[in-house]
Structure formats: structure tokens, C-alpha cells
Amino acid sequence: MKGLLSRYHPLYIRTLIYMMQANEYYPREFLAWYHRTFDFSAIEKRKHLVYTPKAVLLILFAWGSFVFSAGMSAYVAFETGVPGVISAIIGILFAPFLVPYSLFVLMLFLNALQIPVEWYIVARAKRVLKKHPAVKIAVAGSYGKTTMREILKSVLSSGKRVAAPGGSHNTPLGIAKFVEQLRGDEEVLIFEFGEYYPGDIMRLCKFVEPQWGVITGINEAHLERFKTVDRAAATIFELARYLKDKPVYVNADNELVRAHAATTHIRYDAHGAGDWQVVAAETGIEGTSIDFKHDEAVLRARSKLLGLHNVGPIAAAADIASKLGLTDEQIRLGIERTKPFDHRLQPRLDGGVVMIDDSYNGNPDGARVAIEFLRTLQGRRRWYVTPGLVEMGSRKQEVHETIGRELAQAHIEKVVLLRNSVTPYIAKGLQESDYKGEIVWFDEALAAYRALPTMTVSGDVVLIQNDWPDQYF
Amino acid sequence: MRYYGGMKSIAVIFGGRSAEHDVSIITAHIPIIETLLATREYNVWPVYISKEGKWYCDQRMNELGFFKQPDWEAQLSEMKPVSLSFTAGFEIVWPGVFGKSQKIDIVFPSMHGTFGEDGSLMGLLRMANVPFVGCDIFASAVAMDKVLTKEVVAAEGMPVVPYVWFTQAQWKADADHFRTKIKQLKAPYFVKPVHLGSSIGIAKAKTDAELENAIEVALHYDDKVLVEEAVEPLLEITLPLMGNDDVRAAQCERPLNTSELFDFNDKYLSSGKSSGVNNAYSEIPAKISEELTRQIKDLGIRVYRTLGCSGIARVDFLVNDSTKEVFVNEVNTLPGSLYHHNWKASGVSNRDLVLELIRLAQERFASQKSRTYAFKSDILKKVGGPKVQ
Numbered sequence: 001m002k003g004l005l006s007r008y009h010p011l012y013i014r015t016l017i018y019m020m021q022a023n024e025y026y027p028r029e030f031l032a033w034y035h036r037t038f039d040f041s042a043i044e045k046r047k048h049l050v051y052t053p054k055a056v057l058l059i060l061f062a063w064g065s066f067v068f069s070a071g072m073s074a075y076v077a078f079e080t081g082v083p084g085v086i087s088a089i090i091g092i093l094f095a096p097f098l099v100p101y102s103l104f105v106l107m108l109f110l111n112a113l114q115i116p117v118e119w120y121i122v123a124r125a126k127r128v129l130k131k132h133p134a135v136k137i138a139v140a141g142s143y144g145k146t147t148m149r150e151i152l153k154s155v156l157s158s159g160k161r162v163a164a165p166g167g168s169h170n171t172p173l174g175i176a177k178f179v180e181q182l183r184g185d186e187e188v189l190i191f192e193f194g195e196y197y198p199g200d201i202m203r204l205c206k207f208v209e210p211q212w213g214v215i216t217g218i219n220e221a222h223l224e225r226f227k228t229v230d231r232a233a234a235t236i237f238e239l240a241r242y243l244k245d246k247p248v249y250v251n252a253d254n255e256l257v258r259a260h261a262a263t264t265h266i267r268y269d270a271h272g273a274g275d276w277q278v279v280a281a282e283t284g285i286e287g288t289s290i291d292f293k294h295d296e297a298v299l300r301a302r303s304k305l306l307g308l309h310n311v312g313p314i315a316a317a318a319d320i321a322s323k324l325g326l327t328d329e330q331i332r333l334g335i336e337r338t339k340p341f342d343h344r345l346q347p348r349l350d351g352g353v354v355m356i357d358d359s360y361n362g363n364p365d366g367a368r369v370a371i372e373f374l375r376t377l378q379g380r381r382r383w384y385v386t387p388g389l390v391e392m393g394s395r396k397q398e399v400h401e402t403i404g405r406e407l408a409q410a411h412i413e414k415v416v417l418l419r420n421s422v423t424p425y426i427a428k429g430l431q432e433s434d435y436k437g438e439i440v441w442f443d444e445a446l447a448a449y450r451a452l453p454t455m456t457v458s459g460d461v462v463l464i465q466n467d468w469p470d471q472y473f
Numbered sequence: 474m475r476y477y478g479g480m481k482s483i484a485v486i487f488g489g490r491s492a493e494h495d496v497s498i499i500t501a502h503i504p505i506i507e508t509l510l511a512t513r514e515y516n517v518w519p520v521y522i523s524k525e526g527k528w529y530c531d532q533r534m535n536e537l538g539f540f541k542q543p544d545w546e547a548q549l550s551e552m553k554p555v556s557l558s559f560t561a562g563f564e565i566v567w568p569g570v571f572g573k574s575q576k577i578d579i580v581f582p583s584m585h586g587t588f589g590e591d592g593s594l595m596g597l598l599r600m601a602n603v604p605f606v607g608c609d610i611f612a613s614a615v616a617m618d619k620v621l622t623k624e625v626v627a628a629e630g631m632p633v634v635p636y637v638w639f640t641q642a643q644w645k646a647d648a649d650h651f652r653t654k655i656k657q658l659k660a661p662y663f664v665k666p667v668h669l670g671s672s673i674g675i676a677k678a679k680t681d682a683e684l685e686n687a688i689e690v691a692l693h694y695d696d697k698v699l700v701e702e703a704v705e706p707l708l709e710i711t712l713p714l715m716g717n718d719d720v721r722a723a724q725c726e727r728p729l730n731t732s733e734l735f736d737f738n739d740k741y742l743s744s745g746k747s748s749g750v751n752n753a754y755s756e757i758p759a760k761i762s763e764e765l766t767r768q769i770k771d772l773g774i775r776v777y778r779t780l781g782c783s784g785i786a787r788v789d790f791l792v793n794d795s796t797k798e799v800f801v802n803e804v805n806t807l808p809g810s811l812y813h814h815n816w817k818a819s820g821v822s823n824r825d826l827v828l829e830l831i832r833l834a835q836e837r838f839a840s841q842k843s844r845t846y847a848f849k850s851d852i853l854k855k856v857g858g859p860k861v862q
Contacts, residue, residue, distance in 0.1 A: 352818055451511035454504065454823035 003039035007096035013062045015040050016100055018049040020058060020107065027107035034100045045446065058103065065102040070095035118173050125176035126207050134163075134186045135324060136208055140193040140201055140239045141216030142232060143363040144251070145170070148216045148313050149192050150341050151305075155317040158334030159326035160187040170194030172207055188324070195235045196225060205242035213239045213248040214316060218256035219365050220395050227393070233260050240265065247323075249273065249316045253309065254365065266319070269312045274319035281311045283376055285347060285354055285461070290314060290335070299328055301335035306345045306356070308376075309369035314338065343467075345370065352458025354380075359467035362389050364399050368406060370465055375410035377461055383414040385452065386465040387445060388422035397425050404429020413437045416452070418445055481578040483515045483831070484530075484565065486594065488522040491586035492673050492694065496809055501583035502537035504813045504823040509581075510535060512824060518565060518575060520555070522584070527554040530565050530575075563603035579831055580605040582807065586669060590807045591617035604838035606830045607784040608806040615780050616804040619667045619699050622780070626801045629779045631772060634791060634800045635659075636701035638667065641692050651700075655684065661703045664688055666695030677703060704800060708792040710759055712773040713812040715826075717783045717833050717840075722770045723812065723819040727759035757818040765797055776801055784833050787812055 006012065016034075023029040037043075049055060074091030078084060129136070139148045149164050156162045163186045165178035170192040182189075193204045218233045226232040237260050240248045245264070251257050252267035261267065272278040272292070279291040279298060287304040290311055303314060314335055321331045340346040343360035358370050367389065374382045384407055392399045404426040407415055414437055415430060417423040427439055440455075442448035445467070456462060487501035488494055501519065509517045519534040529552050533539050542548070558564040563577045580603055582594050592614035598605040608616070615621050620638040627633050637654045644651060655662065664687035666674040674694035676687035684700075691698040713723040758766070773788040780786075787808035791800045816826045 351814065447511070447513070450507070451513075451824070454508040454511045454827075456817075457820050457822045458818040459820075 002041070006040040008092075009041060012040055012096060013059060013066065013099065014049055015043045016062060016103060017055055017058045018044050018047075020103060021049060021052075021055055022047070025054070025107055025111075027104045027111070030107070031100065031104050045444070058106070061106055062099050062103055065099050066095045069098035069102070073098075118176075121176045122172045122207060125179035128179050128182070129189075129208060132182065132184065132186070132189070134189045135212065136210040137188065137190045137212040137214065137320070138193050138205065138208060138210035138239055139190065139214045139216060140195065140236050141214075141251070141257075142195075142219045142236065143361075143365055144216035144313070145192045145194075146341060146360075147305075147310070147344060148214055148316075149190050151310070151313050151317045151338050152190050152214075152320065154338040155314070155321050155331060155334035156188050156190075156324065156326070158330040158337070159321070160324065161185060162188045162190065164190035165192065171196075172204060175204070175208065193239065195232070198226070198231060198235045199238070201235055201238035202242060205239060210239075210243065211246050212320065213243045213246070214320075215239060215248065215250045215257055215261075216313070217251050217254040217365055218260070219254075219363050220392050220399060225391075229256060233257075247320075249320070251312060251316075253312050266316075268316035268319070270308060273312065273315035275322065276315045276318045278311055278315055281308055283308050283373065285377065288314075292318065294318070294322070294328060297328065299332055301332045303335050304339040306340060306347060307369050307373040309372070310338075345373065351453070353453070353456045354461045356461065356463040358463055358465050362466035364389065364392075364402070367403050367465055370463055371403070371406045371410050371412070374412055374461065374463055381413045381457070381460045383416060383452070383456065383460060383462040384412045384465060385416040385448060385462060386423070386426070387418040387420060387467070388426060389466055392422070396422055400425035401429035401432070404431075404435075405433045408433030408435040408437075411436070414440060416440045416442065416448055418448060419443050480514060480516045482518060482575060483509060483579045483581055484518045484520045484563075484577040485509070485581045485583050486520040486522065486589070487583040488524070489584045489586070489589045489594075490522070490524060490526050491584065491589060492669055493585035493590075494524055497583055497585045497589065498537070498540050500585065500807070500810045502535075503810055505581055505583055505811070505827060506535050507537075508823040508827040512828065518577065520565065521549075522589075523549065526588075528557070530555045530567070557601070559601045563598070563601040577603060579603070579834060581831070582607055585807055585809065587617075590805075591668065604834045606834040608782050608786055609837070612780045612782045612786070612804075613806045616782070616786070616806045617668055618697070619665060619803050620697065622804050623699075623801075625779060626776055629775070631775060631779070632798070632800050634702045634704060634802075636699055638697065638699045640698075641696040644688070644692065644698070655700050658700065658702045661705070662687075662700050663703050664691050665699045665701070666691045667697040667699050668695050704791040704793050704798075706794040708761070708794040709802075710761070710769055710790045710792055710799075711787055711812075712769060712790065713785070713787045713808055713815050714773055714777045714782070715785050715816075715821075715829065715833070716777075717837055720774045720777050722773055723815045723821070724758040725761065725766050725769055726812075726815050727756040727761070729754045729756055755814075757815055761792075762797075765792070765799070768799060772799060772801065776804060780804055782806060783837050784830055785811060 019033055020030050023033060070091040073094040074087040077087035077090040082090065137152060139145045153162050153164045163182060165175060169175060169178050171194055175191060191208050191210065193201050195201050215236060218229065218236055220229060226235065233256055240262070248265045249268050250261040250265045252269040266274050270278060270281065275294055277293040279293050281288065281290045283306060287302055287306065288308065288310055289300065289302045292299045292301065292315070303310065318331050318335065321334065343357050345361070346357045348355050348357070358366070361367070361370060371384065374384065388400055400422050408430050417426055417439060419441055430439060442451065452462060485501050485505050487497045489497060491497065506517055506519060509515045517535055518530055519532065521529045521534055523529065529549060531552055539545055553568055556566045556568065558566050558574065561576065563580065564574045565577060566572065566574045580598055582589060582605055584590055584594055588594065590613060592610040595605065595610040595613050599610060615625055623633045623636060635658050637651060637658060639651045661677055661679040662684060664676050664678055664684065674691050676690055678684040678687040688698060709728050711726045711728065714720055769790055776788045777786055782804070785808065787805040789802040789805070791802045792798065811826060813823050813826055817823070
């Protein structure tokens with residue numbers, strides 16, 4: 001009943017526009033959210049609607065649509081012989097259900113209008129890129145793209161002028177905007193390719209025309225869009241198909257990548273990449289140190305990145321760098337400059353407590369490596385905080401139970417779970433693995449974040465894994 | 474006990490007519506109120522006592538941000554002061570036609586200095602027959618008076634530095650007498666207002682002129698002043714303690730002074746962060762020998778028990794860094810921000826600290842309830858009759 005009534009709250013329209021904004025104005029994602037939501041009250045929890053011109057336009061349209069829908073419903077009712085007052089009531093009752101669909105149609109229309117504009121911007125950027133002399137490296141994968149891009153950027157910057165789009169500029173329009181800012185004297189350009197639907201990567205390849213490729217991993221991310229992991233893999237491997245004989249680095253630590261990789265691809269993993277062999281590696285709160293063997297010389301490099309899963313990508317970056325002409329010393333200095341990126345296994349000290357922000361890491365492999373990293377931190381009380389993972393499709397039970405089992409096997413002392421549709425599976429996985437620690441439940445992320453500083457003591461390590469945006473609650 | 478939505482009602486009382494009014498607001502919020510709210514086990518009622526002594530209660534004051542607003546005092550003036558009722562336990566009463574009352578199950582005093590930490594509030598709460606957190610009236614009253622503390626501690630054979638004390642009236646009447654007594658102490662001296670905490674009004678005097686000035690400053694804040702020998706070279710150690718009959722010590726902490734005297738600014742302001750006590754200027758655990766650590770902890774527990782402390786307290790020590798002689802300096806029955814940074818470093822989270830203090834309050838209250846305070850007598854019947862023995 002509360003959910004039904006929430007559609008008649010004055011803030012209902014604002015909530016719809018907020019979620020349209022949160023879904024980056026993708027009408028399909030917006031409608032999917034609308035269909036799985038029953039209660040529209042208190043949706044704006046972590047962020048708030050930003051009043052951009054587009055948002056204001058949509059608000060005006062939505063209210064207009066509300067009035068129009070109410071009028072039309074009333075008119076139809078009246079025409080069928082229903083008395084006037086009751087017709088008006090019927091009109092108002094129906095209107096909130098029609099508004100989301102009218103917004104959906106409007107966004108389809110606006111997006112269609114944007115297509116020629118975007119096509120022009122992308123075509124212009126493509127001409128710039130074609131003339132640009134820089135070596136172009138493309139990074140694709142379900143996860144780990146930003147990490148790989150940043151590692152490559154740090155290592156290669158040691159000896160080359162490197163540019164790479166910041167944030168998550170991984171769509172044609174995002175890349176085109178980045179290209180507009182280029183000076184023209186860059187020696188290496190690194191691009192992150194985002195895959196949303198089949199064909200996306202090939203489209204980006206034809207746009208950027210990369211000479212080098214890195215495939216970081218394949219997993220269940222975006223499974224709700226791809227339906228099967230094989231379709232996701234085929235899309236990501238469009239990069240390899242495009243590059244043909246050119247160098248393609250593939251993450252051999254990932255089973256699905258291994259399965260799809262060709263023998264001609266260069267594998268990278270915890271043992272090394274190409275000519276860079278890893279002799280030893282260890283990790284801790286302060287970072288990761290790696291002993292490489294390259295051209296018979298042994299080279300020790302220290303990165304501030306946390307976790308042994310970074311060893312493979314660092315080795316790949318070292319191999320690419322040396323093939324692009326960087327010296328071993330330049331590469332070592334470049335590796336020293338690699339550091340945790342925003343919200344990805346990023347540590348900070350807070351009153352004696354080590355907080356590890358892994359809130360942008362929302363995929364099963366990311367969760368696995370984070371738990372694996374926690375496992376290596378002996379002698380400290382460890383907390384794992386998560387609302388679970390999103391977009392896991394039909395595999396959500398299996399994925400979350402696995403997380404529970406991994407947490408139990410790593411003997412994590414405290415697991416903090418936010419109550420929602422997936423975390424009970426983590427609890428189930430924990431219980432089935434005879435978990436000896438404590439499970440702490442919270443109804444809301446904000447309550448958990450407020451309580452954590454009151455529950456921890458100096459020396460504790462708190463890892464915050466994934467942070468669900470409002471559209472997934 | 475009455476429950477509010479299944480939760481116990483707890484009143485956190487702070488502010489007050491004290492030089493440490495503002496520090497009290499910080500302690501109340503960091504960590505007490507923020508932790509109580511985070512537990513989701515208590516309905517928290519913030520009770521703010523203004524510098525004029527008026528009591529206010531509004532759950533908007535659960536946020537420290539309320540007191541950071543430029544117009545918070547204007548907002549306060551629009552609120553109606555509350556009154557208290559002891560008719561059915563401890564009740565906060567909002568006046569007016571639509572007035573209401575709220576029964577309080579537990580009180581968490583968060584007041585530093587006069588009228589709060591000195592036992593006054595504890596007396597009121599004892600009369601109201603409500604469990605309250607922290608030291609009771611007797612320990613609070615003794616600890617508030619630095620001279621009385623020294624006398625009690627010394628009487629039990631524990632070491633204190635030589636000192637002289639006098640009241641404002643005594644100083645006015647015969648300052649030379651006290652100057653002579655002070656001369657018998659070894660300079661330099663520390664001059665302290667006897668009843669103030671948070672190092673307010675404390676000064677170090679090396680010369681006669683500095684001494685006179687320091688006494689004038691101290692008498693400005695208090696009517697009783699203590700002059701004591703400074704320990705040199707000085708190693709300050711502070712030790713938070715918690716418990717009723719079973720007392721546990723946190724870590725020995727060494728304040729790392731930015732100035733020669735660890736004053737109010739060092740304690741609360743220097744870090745520029747609003748995290749309660751400024752923990753950037755302390756070393757936890759203090760880098761001292763195991764033997765000295767054990768000696769200080771044992772002495773701290775003895776002091777705690779001698780003064781009859783319960784709940785929580787902090788004992789400060791002066792250590793001669795050359796000879797390693799240890800002196801008891803003073804006792805603080807409500808350490809600023811509960812010294813939660815030290816407890817955290819000792820493995821006690823804010824949640825465990827606050828909940829344990831509440832448990833200790835309830836334990837002491839239950840023990841007091843079981844005690845017999847009154848007995849039947851026929852003395853009244855005998856008045857006017859046979860001679861009362």
C-alpha cells in the first residue's frame with residue numbers, strides 16, 4: 001500500500017527524473033528500474049537530482065505528461081458514461097502509471113535526435129586520430145580496464161608522452177571528447193573500451209584503430225545485458241579479431257579469457273608477461289613488491305598497488321613498455337609510480353584503522369581478489385563490508401554464495417552485510433562453510449558507514465566492497 | 474522501565490555553566506551520541522545546558538552540526554527550556570499547552586568542570602533515582618579539587634609533588650605568608666586553578682614576576698589556587714581507566730606538547746580536525762619501559778579505587794624523566810571525548826566503550842538499589858515523651 005501511495009507523492013516525478021539521470025538517460029535501463037521498483041519513497045538516498053537543463057526539461061515534460069494523462073484518462077472514462085467527478089478521480093489515479101512510459105518514449109526520441117550530432121562529433125574525432133602519430137593501445141574487458149589503463153599510463157609515462165582519457169570515458173562520444181583535448185605531440189594514447197552490447201568493441205576499434213590490445217578479463221558483469229558470458233566474451237574478443245597479427249595481451253589469470261585466447265596472444269599472469277618473468281612477489285598494506293627477471297637481469301620494483309592480482313597487469317605493462325623502447329630503469333621507476341586509483345583497493349588511515357575503499361569494484365573477480373588480499377593480512381582484525389554485486393542475472397545466487405564461502409575460507413573476522421535481495425546468499429555461503437566470525441547486518445549503507453567508526457579499533461582493516469548506487473536498491 | 478519504540482531512552486547531558494562548556498559539547502557528540510545513534514539500540518535525547526544554566530532538549534541537537542551553525546544560539550532562544558520531574562523516575566518535561574514529557578531510562582553525563590563533573594549533576598541524578606554513567610558524586614567532588622585529590626592520594630601513601638594552596642581570601646589577607654611557603658618549594662612552579670580541567674588557567678612560573686602573574690590568572694578563574702613544584706625533566710603520562718569493582722587500564726599515553734605546557738589548545742584545537750581530543754599530539758602507547766608502564770598502571774588503579782571512581786576516569790602522572798620517579802598529578806572523572814582514541818588503540822571500539830559504560834552504570838545502580846538506606850524507627854513517637862537516647 002505504501003508503495004502504491006508513493007506514486008501520488010509530490011516528489012514522485014522528481015524521483016523518476018532522478019533515476020533517469022542516475023541511469024545516464026538510458027531509457028531501457030530506466031524502464032527496467034521502474035518495473036522492479038514498488039516503493040518510490042526515499043529513493044534519493046546517496047545522491048540527489050542535479051538540476052541540469054536536460055533534467056529541468058524532463059521535469060516540465062513529466063508534469064505536463066501527468067496533467068495530459070490525467071485529462072485523457074478522465075476523458076475516456078467520461079465518454080464511456082462514468083460520472084464527471086469519478087472520471088476525474090480515475091484520471092488522477094491512472095496518470096502516475098503513464099508518466100514513466102511517456103518519459104521512456106521522450107528519451108527514445110531525444111536519443112534519436114542525438115544520433116546525427118554524435119555521428120558528426122565521432123567522425124571528426126576519427127579523422128584526428130587517423131592523422132595522430134601516437135601508438136594507440138586499447139584496453140577491453142568486463143573488469144580491470146581502469147586499473148590496466150592507469151598502470152600502463154604510469155609505466156609508459158616514465159619514457160614517453162602518454163595521454164589517456166580520465167574517468168570512465170569508454171564510449172565513442174566520451175573518447176571523441178578526449179580526442180578534442182589532444183595536443184598532437186603525444187607518443188602513446190591509451191583507450192579504455194566499454195562494452196554494453198554486441199558489436200560495441202568492433203565499433204570502437206574502427207573508430208580508434210589501435211595497434212596494441214589488452215584484454216583484462218571476462219566475467220558476469222553486465223550479464224543482464226549480454227544474457228550469456230559467451231556473448232560478453234565474443235564482444236570483448238572483437239578487439240583481438242580486429243588486431244589480427246598485432247600484439248594482443250590477454251589476462252591468463254582469468255579462466256574465460258584463457259578459454260577464448262589464441263596461441264598467438266601474449267599471456268600475462270602472476271608468473272609474468274612476454275619477456276618479463278616474475279621471480280617473486282609479495283603484498284601488504286604498504287603495497288606490492290615484485291622481483292622480475294628480464295634479459296637475465298633481476299629487477300626489484302615496488303608498487304603502491306595492493307594485491308597480487310596486480311602482478312600480471314604490471315608485468316604486461318613492463319613488457320609493452322620495453323617493446324616500445326623504455327629501459328629497465330625507466331620501467332622500474334614507472335612501476336614505483338603506480339598507486340591505488342580512486343575507489344579501487346585504495347587504502348587510507350583513519351584514526352589507526354586502515355580503510356580500504358574498493359567501492360568501485362563490483363564484480364565477482366574483483367571481490368575474489370579483494371578477499372584474497374584480506375587473507376594475506378594476518379595479525380589484524382579484518383572487516384568486509386558489502387551490499388553484494390549487481391547485474392549478476394541468473395547467477396546471482398551462485399556468485400554470492402561463492403563470496404560467502406571465500407570469506408569463510410579466508411577467516412575474515414567480521415562480515416558486514418546490507419539487507420537486500422542478494423546478501424542473504426552471502427550469509428548462506430558463510431554459514432555453509434562453517435564461518436566462525438560475526439555477521440553484522442544493516443538496513444542501509446549510510447547506517448553502516450556511520451556505525452563502522454564506532455565499531456572498529458586501531459589496527460583493524462576495513463574493506464568496503466562495491467557501493468550500490470540508488471538504482472539497484 | 475518505559476521503552477520508546479522498543480528502545481531504551483538515554484539522555485546525554487552536556488554544556489553547562491563551566492569554562493569547559495564547549496569541550497563538553499564535543500565530548501557529548503564525539504563519541505557518545507554518534508555511537509549511541511549508530512548502535513540503533515537507544516532513543517537518544519540530547520540535553521543541553523546553556524551557559525546561563527537553562528536546560529534544552531531537542532533531537533536536532535543530536536547532530537554536532539547544530540552547534541556549528543552561526544545562528545544556533547538564535548535557534549536555541551526560540552526553543553522552550555525544559556524542566557525535570559522526579560515524580561516517576563527521571564522525566565524531561567516540555568512546557569506549554571501541547572507540552573509533553575519523556576521518561577529517561579539512563580543518563581549519560583557529558584559535562585566537564587563545574588556544575589557537571591564536580592558531583593553537582595551526580596547529586597541531582599541520585600535524587601532522581603536514575604542510573605547514570607561515570608563516577609558518582611563522591612569521587613567526582615574529590616577529583617574536581619586538585620588539592621583534595623592530592624591530600625587523599627598522599628594519605629594513602631602514594632607520591633605527589635610538594636605543593637602549597639590557598640584561597641582568594643587567604644591570598645588577599647596574607648599573600649606574604651604564602652609567598653614564603655612557596656619559596657620553600659623548588660622553582661620552577663606550576664600554578665593551577667584548583668577546580669578547572671582541560672588545562673585552563675594553568676601557567677608555569679620560573680621567576681617571581683611570572684609567579685605573581687600566574688597566581689593572578691589562576692585566581693581569575695578560581696577562588697582556590699595550587700602552586701606546586703614542576704617536575705624536571707618532565708615526562709607526562711596519562712592513563713584512562715574503566716570499571717566498577719574490576720578496573721581495567723587503557724594504554725599509557727604521552728601527550729606530545731607543542732608548547733612547554735600541554736594546554737587547552739594542544740588538547741582540543743591543534744589538529745584542526747573535529748575528532749574530539751586532539752590525538753595527533755600524543756604517543757600511544759607511550760615509549761616507556763615495561764616496568765614503568767606496569768608501575769603507572771598499578772598506581773592508576775590504586776588511585777581509581779582510593780577515590781572510589783566508577784565507570785570511567787583518567788589519572789594523570791608526572792614522571793621525572795631522569796630518575797623515573799612517578800607522581801600522581803590529578804584525576805579526571807570525565808576524560809575529554811572519553812579518551813576514545815586511547816581506548817581504540819587499546820582494542821576497545823567506541824561502541825564497546827559506550828555500551829560498557831552503560832552496563833557499568835546499570836550494575837552500580839542495581840547494587841545501590843539493593844543497599845538499605847533507611848530503617849524503621851520509633852524515634853518520632855518518642856519525641857515529647859520519654860527522653861530520646
